Amino acid sequence: MADPAVHASPKRLPAVRQSVYAFAALAFVALLQIVLLTQKGINWDEFFHLTEIYRFRQGTLDHPMQTFWVRPLAWVMDVEGTSVDHIVLIRAFMQAAALATAAGIFAVARRFAGPTAALLCASAYLSAGYVFTQAFAYRADPLAAACLVWVLWIVGAERLSWNKVALGAGLTALAGLFTVKSAFWIVPIGGYALWALWPIPRQEQLARVARLAVLAGGGAALFAIALALHGAGLPSDTAEASAKSLNSAGSVVFSEGLFPQGHFLLRQIGMGLPFAALALLAVAEWRKQDGSARTLVLLAGLYGMLLTLAVYRNAYPYYFVFLLPPVAIALAPLLDKMTARGRAPLYALIFAANAAILFMLDPAEPLPNQRIVQEGVREVFPEPVTYVDFSGHIGDYPRAVDFMTSGWGLKNYRARGVPEISERAQREPIPLFIDNHWVLHAAVTGERAPEELLPEDARFIRENYVRHWGPMYVAGKRIAADAATIRIEVPGTYTIEDAPVTIAGRRYEAGRTIVLPRGQYPVVAKDPATLRWGDHLPQPGIAPPRGMMMSEY
Structure with a gap:
């Protein structure tokens, strides 16, 4: 032509x-x-x-x-x-x-x-x-x-x-x-x-x-x-x-x-x-x-x-x-x-x-919010720790599992039927959890979602993490006033917050720290208390992100 x-x-x-x-x-x-x-x-x-x-x-x-x-x-x-x-x-x-x-x-x-x-x-x-x-x-x-x-x-x-x-x-x-x-x-x-x-x-x-x-x-x-x-x-x-x-x-x-x-x-x-x-x-x-x-x-x-x-x-x-x-x-x-x-x-x-x-x-919110999360995580954990999230938001920190990359990855994970998150937690502590996808939000809140983790992994997340800041959760336990036992599945140093608690027969005031290996412990608490992983983990000095956290496409 x-x-x-x-x-x-x-x-x-x-x-x-x-x-x-x-x-x-x-x-x-x-x-x-x-x-x-x-x-x-x-x-x-x-x-x-x-x-x-x-x-x-x-x-x-x-x-x-x-x-x-x-x-x-x-x-x-x-x-x-x-x-x-x-x-x-x-x-x-x-x-x-x-x-x-x-x-x-x-x-x-x-x-x-x-x-x-x-x-x-x-x-x-x-x-x-x-x-x-x-x-x-x-x-x-x-x-x-x-x-x-x-x-x-x-x-x-x-x-x-x-x-x-x-x-x-x-x-x-x-x-x-x-x-x-x-x-x-x-x-x-x-x-x-x-x-x-x-x-x-x-x-x-x-x-x-x-x-x-x-x-x-x-x-x-x-x-x-x-x-x-x-x-x-x-x-x-x-x-x-x-x-x-x-x-x-x-x-x-x-x-x-x-x-x-x-x-x-x-x-x-x-x-x-x-x-x-x-x-x-x-x-x-x-x-x-x-x-x-x-x-x-x-x-x-x-x-x-x-x-x-x-x-x-x-x-x-x-x-x-x-x-x-x-x-x-x-x-x-x-x-x-x-x-x-x-x-x-x-x-x-x-x-x-x-x-x-x-x-x-094009929405302007996601990228500034993503930068805020990057900064917030590094303020709390200046040294890399193993974490769970969807897709690897903190790329230079070690991820606990790699299957959460796409709907395809989730589908293969469910087809295998292996609770990979809880199994990885048996091998090493996973102190950090980032709620940045509906499948993870459903796990930590117990809500329903289009895609969900295997029941054992959802239970592990729901029972072993407490909100720390924005979408960031850290390993921890909420201890109700009528609780008789707790099970620690993320070993390490914990800070006691909100109220005194007796663990394994020993009383700890709020603000004290305790080293807890993996296992089950008898507890007594007159008021609701919190165990938070780490030795008085700091709060980020910036406000948590608001609005969209991830660009769809």
């Missing part, structure tokens, strides 16, 4: 001015994202990913699949700051990956349209609903998308040199190491490769197919080698751990019926309405310009990954960062037509306005 030239006319802006408007919109959207990455609340998944870097540095990371990125990011742990600071820093690298994806969209779109329309394609992508709010999120999706969009550019290159083949193989392997769902990109890459093959002479087709085969085979080989080398430095059997991870993923991510995350799809359409409307209109424009079988193959490739939304369990908001680059490229002919009519400034304004609205609507 030829690049139509955009000529100046009395009623139309000159091509250069239209390009300036398109580039200004792209820069504005990117600038808003850069600001947002420093202000947006951190999602549970980002906290969890940070804990994997800590586990890698401590030599306890035990699975090689989809953890390769811990190696290039391990240096972040040497930077002074809290878990929140480290995630914000990593987000800057994710934003760079998002900009590399936008550049790849521009590069591929230039094969179907002029530079102004290609810039608009990149702006449409970055401002497209959840892409705007998730493109910098600390996950594998931005990294994989950045690699794969350039593989797409390579397979459609007019001249497929061996240097491009080698680069494509490396990027393919890297994307697979970031996330195994990179395999979904076979659809757009294959469709675009066929489109590029279609018109060339048969002899050249055979030569090009051979080079594409080398690219694919080389990518697979590099992936296997890099995975083995990565796994060799971990305390696990690489092959066994990889097979277990893949089997678990296969049994879960395609097992929840049609449109398992349909509500997020509807939100994406609403948040990125200009993108969704243009994606529909672009199909008609392609067919109008060239309704050949070759075009149909290309369209099937560029739009084909959208079908995964019907069955893929993990089609959460961040997935659209990974999913939509090929669709953004498909907008090129339509946006080229609009540019030829002098409407590039209008579309630039639409994309910029959509991003600005999403920027203003």
Whole structure:
């Protein structure tokens, strides 16, 4: 498809001015994202990913699949700051990956349209609903998308040199190491490769197919080698751990019926309405310009990954960062037509306005509250202690259990039927508990929730922790006036509060401390009293957080 030239006319802006408007919109959207990455609340998944870097540095990371990125990011742990600071820093690298994806969209779109329309394609992508709010999120999706969009550019290159083949193989392997769902990109890459093959002479087709085969085979080989080398430095059997991870993923991510995350799809359409409307209109424009079988193959490739939304369990908001680059490229002919009519400034304004609205609507509470919790925990426990929470909010402190990372992790935990929290407490004290998810809130309060811990773990939490400050609980016991015995399941030094209490025949005044090993003790208390773990643990000197504690997405 030829690049139509955009000529100046009395009623139309000159091509250069239209390009300036398109580039200004792209820069504005990117600038808003850069600001947002420093202000947006951190999602549970980002906290969890940070804990994997800590586990890698401590030599306890035990699975090689989809953890390769811990190696290039391990240096972040040497930077002074809290878990929140480290995630914000990593987000800057994710934003760079998002900009590399936008550049790849521009590069591929230039094969179907002029530079102004290609810039608009990149702006449409970055401002497209959840892409705007998730493109910098600390996950594998931005990294994989950045690699794969350039593989797409390579397979459609007019001249497929061996240097491009080698680069494509490396990027393919890297994307697979970031996330195994990179395999979904076979659809757009294959469709675009066929489109590029279609018109060339048969002899050249055979030569090009051979080079594409080398690219694919080389990518697979590099992936296997890099995975083995990565796994060799971990305390696990690489092959066994990889097979277990893949089997678990296969049994879960395609097992929840049609449109398992349909509500997020509807939100994406609403948040990125200009993108969704243009994606529909672009199909008609392609067919109008060239309704050949070759075009149909290309369209099937560029739009084909959208079908995964019907069955893929993990089609959460961040997935659209990974999913939509090929669709953004498909907008090129339509946006080229609009540019030829002098409407590039209008579309630039639409994309910029959509991003600005999403920027203003993003809740401001979570990130400041998360910083408050980081500071509060460190005031109470300046030295790391083992703790329970959802996703690893305090990344540089040791977590008692690792299954609380997602709904998937909770589902597997319940399927195993092993009370992992209470079993871990039998091996070592767990002084700290952070109430930062409904499954934990239900455990500590006894309320019902959509997801719950196993009864033994819920009992352990409910009976062995007392609120200390905000969402922070510490090991402790409430002793009722009519209590006869207490059972200590978190051994250590305890401070007696509120009222005197007699423990194992000895009276202790309020304010005294007592060392209690694990076990059951007779008690006598005339008034309600409290045992609080630690030797007069301080209260944080800051007010506890109010409002949202976690960014949903």
